[in-house]
Amino acid sequence: MAFQTPEQLNLLITGYFFMVLGALCSYYFVFLWSGSSSFGRKLPPGPRALPIVGNLHQLAGKHPHRAIADMAQKYGHIVFLRLGQVPTVVIDSMDLISQVTKDLDNVFCSRPTNTFTRILLYDQHDFGMAPYGAHWRHMRRVCVHEILTPKRLLSTTSIRNEENLLVIKTIAVAAEQGKAVDIREKFTDLSLNVIIRLMIGSQGGHLHELKRFVHEALRLLGVMPIQDFIPFLGWLDPNGAVKAMHQVHQVQDHKLNIIIQEHRDLASGKLPGGKPDDFVSVLLDTPGVNGEPQLDEKAIKACISDLLAGTDTSTITNDWAMTEIIRHPKIQQKLHDELDSVVGRDRIVEETDLVKLHYLICIIKETLRLHPANCFTLPRQSMDDTKLAGYDIPKGSTILFNLFSIGRDADVWTDPLKFDPERWADSSNPSGLVDERLYVFGAGRRACPGYNLGTTLVLLSLARLFHGFTWSLPPGVFADDIDMSETAGFANPRKDRLLAVPKPRIAPHLYGGAT
Numbered sequence: 001m002a003f004q005t006p007e008q009l010n011l012l013i014t015g016y017f018f019m020v021l022g023a024l025c026s027y028y029f030v031f032l033w034s035g036s037s038s039f040g041r042k043l044p045p046g047p048r049a050l051p052i053v054g055n056l057h058q059l060a061g062k063h064p065h066r067a068i069a070d071m072a073q074k075y076g077h078i079v080f081l082r083l084g085q086v087p088t089v090v091i092d093s094m095d096l097i098s099q100v101t102k103d104l105d106n107v108f109c110s111r112p113t114n115t116f117t118r119i120l121l122y123d124q125h126d127f128g129m130a131p132y133g134a135h136w137r138h139m140r141r142v143c144v145h146e147i148l149t150p151k152r153l154l155s156t157t158s159i160r161n162e163e164n165l166l167v168i169k170t171i172a173v174a175a176e177q178g179k180a181v182d183i184r185e186k187f188t189d190l191s192l193n194v195i196i197r198l199m200i201g202s203q204g205g206h207l208h209e210l211k212r213f214v215h216e217a218l219r220l221l222g223v224m225p226i227q228d229f230i231p232f233l234g235w236l237d238p239n240g241a242v243k244a245m246h247q248v249h250q251v252q253d254h255k256l257n258i259i260i261q262e263h264r265d266l267a268s269g270k271l272p273g274g275k276p277d278d279f280v281s282v283l284l285d286t287p288g289v290n291g292e293p294q295l296d297e298k299a300i301k302a303c304i305s306d307l308l309a310g311t312d313t314s315t316i317t318n319d320w321a322m323t324e325i326i327r328h329p330k331i332q333q334k335l336h337d338e339l340d341s342v343v344g345r346d347r348i349v350e351e352t353d354l355v356k357l358h359y360l361i362c363i364i365k366e367t368l369r370l371h372p373a374n375c376f377t378l379p380r381q382s383m384d385d386t387k388l389a390g391y392d393i394p395k396g397s398t399i400l401f402n403l404f405s406i407g408r409d410a411d412v413w414t415d416p417l418k419f420d421p422e423r424w425a426d427s428s429n430p431s432g433l434v435d436e437r438l439y440v441f442g443a444g445r446r447a448c449p450g451y452n453l454g455t456t457l458v459l460l461s462l463a464r465l466f467h468g469f470t471w472s473l474p475p476g477v478f479a480d481d482i483d484m485s486e487t488a489g490f491a492n493p494r495k496d497r498l499l500a501v502p503k504p505r506i507a508p509h510l511y512g513g514a515t
């Protein structure tokens with residue numbers, strides 16, 4: 001569960017809490033404190049909930065993942081909270097996650113609904129946040145078997161290559177001029193350019209507006225409207241989140257309608273150029289859920305939106321990894337040594353090299369441990385009353401995995417706050433990012449379908465940036481000056497942007513020279 005900033009959450013809670021508390025306190029006091037909601041059940045331990053706001057006030061002014069990590073110190077690896085009226089179970093051990101996603105996956109494989117999914121994901125017509133059922137199964141099958149397949153990944157290598165080289169060339173220009181580069185901007189552009197081209201082909205005219213929509217939608221993902229926690233306050237919109245979501249949705253819907261119509265016209269020959277070989281064309285050719293000849297248009301638009309948003313994880317991971325590497329010159333040197341030995345300096349890094357870059361893979365695993373792209377991953381929802389770790393979990397509970405806590409658990413990791421890629425040297429999977437000690441791409445029915453694409457995006461861009469350049473901090477900035485804290489939101493990007501100065505390591509003609 002996430003909020004844009006702790007300050008916003010604070011404002012939101014305190015203002016509206018006091019406004020309605022007087023009138024409704026007695027009703028809620030009876031409802032919650034009489035224990036009627038937990039009567040006869042053994043709920044997991046957790047702090048006592050207040051009327052109306054439940055435990056929301058205990059998260060106010062704090063990063064929710066950190067506040068809940070502190071609660072876990074007292075209550076253990078499974079904590080029960082009421083976020084407003086939403087029963088929420090937060091777990092932070094790989095053992096419990098494995099029970100949820102393997103043994104009990106049939107119960108915990110749904111997703112909760114909220115204002116964001118209703119407005120920006122077309123009433124959960126997507127599949128990432130769709131409730132478990134026939135629609136989700138159908139959409140997921142289409143995405144996994146038609147769109148995000150290893151074969152399609154292979155056939156789109158040239159798109160990633162071209163976009164990657166464009167970014168490298170702009171960095172080469174900065175290197176020639178001795179200028180610092182805004183690293184996050186480069187990674188964001190790269191991931192979005194790649195996914196937009198995969199989705200809609202080479203229709204460059206849409207890139208700019210789609211990017212704006214994705215940026216805005218991702219920002220709103222972290223601004224939870226009060227109605228998601230306290231539905232009877234649905235008529236209020238104190239932080240303007242609902243209004244902003246409707247505004248962004250208008251742009252989104254308008255743009256996606258144009259893109260879909262263009263694809264139809266290209267396929268029918270009304271527009272010249274022929275049918276594009278991209279994700280939208282696949283979705284337009286896909287039959288609907290109940291045997292209809294075509295997918296519902298809402299589902300197509302929601303699915304495009306899902307895939308566009310999926311790239312954010314790669315961007316955030318790369319930004320953290322780059323920051324950690326630049327802060328640790330010895331790690332950068334070791335990575336350079338690996339790149340020189342696997343690739344050499346007479347050619348650029350290719351996607352086929354990536355599985356051999358074991359040290360780079362260790363760096364990414366260490367990054368995902370200490371700085372998971374999403375502290376809570378996507379929420380799950382229980383579809384039935386069930387038991388977990390001996391506790392009763394009511395049907396309809398939201399289940400969150402606190403990946404932030406898991407990666408910093410002092411009982412599991414030696415020196416947990418130290419960035420130490422070597423701790424992954426003995427991994428049972430040296431060529432890939434999945435490891436049983438972390439919940440990187442998820443497990444069970446709702447596991448990440450973007451594994452192959454996400455891994456390639458992360459590894460290729462980092463490998464090329466470090467193969468091509470030696471990076472240092474701008475003059476006068478020292479490693480200890482870098483603020484390594486995160487922003488509080490659904491996603492977990494570093495609060496500050498990293499500026500770094502590149503120095504060429506390979507001849508510019510290898511990547512086509514500086515533009």
Ligand code: HEM
Pocket residue numbers: 101127128129140195306307308310311313314317373377378379380439440441442443445446447448449450451453454455458
């Ligand atoms: C470093 C990159 C990435 C990481 C670490 C990552 C991680 C995750 C995790 C942890 C989940 C939740 C699994 C669960 O609920 O148990 C997830 C779900 C998902 N991811 Fe990714 N992901 C990445 C890249 C991508 C990319 C590139 C895409 C799409 C292009 C994508 C699309 C999705 C979708 C649609 C879901 C929801 C699946 C469902 O509910 O059926 N992800 N991802």
